[in-house]
Amino acid sequence: MCDKQEKGAVNGRQAEGAVNGKQADNAIERQQFEAVNEAPQNTYRSLITESHVKQALKAQQGSSAQLLSWTVTDFTNKGDNYACVVTSIDVRYHKEGKDRKTSIVAKCNPCHILPFFNEFSTIIFQKEVGYYLELLPLLNAQLSRVGCEPIRAPHCYFAHLTEQNEVIFLEDLRQxxxxxxxxxxxxxxxxxxxxxxxxxxxxxxxxxxxxxxxxxxxxxxxxxxxxxxxxxxxxxxxxxxxxxxxxxxxxxxxxxxxxxxxxxxxxxxxxxxxxxxxxxxxxxxxxxxxxxxxxxxxxxxxxxxxxxxxxxxxxxxxxxxxxxxxxxxxxxxxxxxxxxxxxxxxxxxxxxxxxxxxxxxxxxxxxxxxxxxxxxxxxxxxxxxxxxxxxxxxxxxxxxxxxxxxxxxxxxxxxxxxxxxxxxxxxxxxxxxxxxxxxxxxxxxxxxxxxxxx
CATH class of the missing domain: 3.90.1200 (Aminoglycoside 3'-phosphotransferase; Chain: A, domain 2)
Structure with a gap:
């Protein structure tokens, strides 16, 4: 169980996008980030791209998984989430000669119009991705060392951290x-x-x-x-x-x-x-x-x-x-x-x-x-x-x-x-x-x- 959790965290280290607009001393901010030259997005759904889904799928199912199609499917109710929008992605993929299905949860920047929420959104996504990709592996390594089970949290597959376009791709625990x-x-x-x-x-x-x-x-x-x-x-x-x-x-x-x-x-x-x-x-x-x-x-x-x-x-x-x-x-x-x-x-x-x-x-x-x-x-x-x-x-x-x-x-x-x-x-x-x-x-x-x- 510990190995699986740590593997999920390692796979999720493909976080991209600049945090606070500059590189800092921690591992997330030292990564190579892709340039984003798109116009500002208006809805949380538009933040999820096929490139993101492919990377999350490969982190979940392995490099041989080939994406066939994907659909964003909302499943939470109003009042379940506030700082972000939580939705899911229904994925069809091909692996080992068979067409298969899976689901991935996506936490998205809510794309609020209110300007005073921008800094708030940037920080909370930075903190959460840091927790999944850096802190949980450190804590779970300690637990593994002393013979204890890892902390019970979903696996993080991939994170896109371009400011105001943030998305985190996580294990769908409903499955x-x-x-x-x-x-x-x-x-x-x-x-x-x-x-x-x-x-x-x-x-x-x-x-x-x-x-x-x-x-x-x-x-x-x-x-x-x-x-x-x-x-x-x-x-x-x-x-x-x-x-x-x-x-x-x-x-x-x-x-x-x-x-x-x-x-x-x-x-x-x-x-x-x-x-x-x-x-x-x-x-x-x-x-x-x-x-x-x-x-x-x-x-x-x-x-x-x-x-x-x-x-x-x-x-x-x-x-x-x-x-x-x-x-x-x-x-x-x-x-x-x-x-x-x-x-x-x-x-x-x-x-x-x-x-x-x-x-x-x-x-x-x-x-x-x-x-x-x-x-x-x-x-x-x-x-x-x-x-x-x-x-x-x-x-x-x-x-x-x-x-x-x-x-x-x-x-x-x-x-x-x-x-x-x-x-x-x-x-x-x-x-x-x-x-x-x-x-x-x-x-x-x-x-x-x-x-x-x-």
Missing amino acids: EGFKMFDRMKGMDKAHAVLVLKELGKLHAASILYQKETSTVLEDKYTYIQKDFQSMFGEVNFKKMLVSYTENAAEIAERIVGYKKIADWLKDFASNSSDVFLEQIKKSPPFDVLCHGDCWINNLLFKYDETGVPVDVRLLDFQISRKASPATDLNYFMYTSFNGPERKDNLETFLNVYYESLREVLEAGGTKAEKTSQELREEYHKKNLFGLIMGMMVVPIVVTQAGEVMDLDDITDGDYETLVKEHRERMLKQLDSNPLLRPRLLSIFDEMLEYGVIS
């Missing part, structure tokens, strides 16, 4: 029976345990790598250092967090018994961006390579014949960062669960994660530097991060497909237009969507109980 969990239901214990075991393994692998080398991971692979502030710019980043916090405050203010929380959120809003940046700072020894975007939409599950989840795949490494593992845990907990499932199972969840981390570290001859109790304390130190991400993501999680804001409809606005539109939709959901209120209130209640909101 193996994987599917997305219904985000409206909220994560349950059986699914969460699979995810937390995988997060523990991922974090432990990064610790083993750092112990084996004097190279600082984020210094060598500089895209790791880029986060929301560099994606949106300092001004828009602050506006974004202030807006989400004020929206949450307005919701709390409209509900009897939550005025104290509303007042606290109003006071917190102006400082929210500084708190966010402080929460994601590296904090050794709690310092690992995080997934960064571990929520219910970025996970796929496989089930047995009785419907029990038996396997998981981690997706979308677009916001990976070096930070405390507690940021990944808080992100997952406060974006993907209904309140009772999160609170009632918290001790179990943290134990599952810690045991997975400990087992991999011990397999590598390393003891966990902190105890399980110290992990719990670190988890609660990062609850503010969980609060911020919950306020940002929960309204997206519970939004029905028909209510999702279409960025392409905002053709002549700026960031303030987007912020205003989001607020209006969120407040409307408070009355029309029965899922939003209980999920947000459960977060507020916990923050009050834990002393985060005082």
Whole structure:
């Protein structure tokens, strides 16, 4: 399994296109990139070319595979993806005397008209391709060395990184029976345990790598250092967090018994961006390579014949960062669960994660530097991060497909237009969507109980 994963990653090293318009020190940016002299593309479908499909096919099926035909077939729903468009390519090919069929997933630049999304798109594609083609092979090499299975993620076949024309070609996990969990239901214990075991393994692998080398991971692979502030710019980043916090405050203010929380959120809003940046700072020894975007939409599950989840795949490494593992845990907990499932199972969840981390570290001859109790304390130190991400993501999680804001409809606005539109939709959901209120209130209640909101 490890060999297959690493082979898929190596095949995907054919990434092309300049990242940020110049070559940098990491391996992706040192490659030879093809010149692109085409007019700007207008739709995500037009970004997928026959040349790309041929290269992805050969990476998947071998050099003898001959492309016969291909068709782009959409399969995701509105609201399943935001930073990119995920579609699929149905491929017919000839190999070993037979005509065959396969499918490949393509993640495409969404080609939004809004100019402030351009830098964001460039960075997230750079980060995700870097994770698939450089970081996962490093982590999986560590896991292989200590006799552990590789991180469960799709194979990356090929990536085209010309700015604003980015496409990543990935394994179509639907062919193996994987599917997305219904985000409206909220994560349950059986699914969460699979995810937390995988997060523990991922974090432990990064610790083993750092112990084996004097190279600082984020210094060598500089895209790791880029986060929301560099994606949106300092001004828009602050506006974004202030807006989400004020929206949450307005919701709390409209509900009897939550005025104290509303007042606290109003006071917190102006400082929210500084708190966010402080929460994601590296904090050794709690310092690992995080997934960064571990929520219910970025996970796929496989089930047995009785419907029990038996396997998981981690997706979308677009916001990976070096930070405390507690940021990944808080992100997952406060974006993907209904309140009772999160609170009632918290001790179990943290134990599952810690045991997975400990087992991999011990397999590598390393003891966990902190105890399980110290992990719990670190988890609660990062609850503010969980609060911020919950306020940002929960309204997206519970939004029905028909209510999702279409960025392409905002053709002549700026960031303030987007912020205003989001607020209006969120407040409307408070009355029309029965899922939003209980999920947000459960977060507020916990923050009050834990002393985060005082």
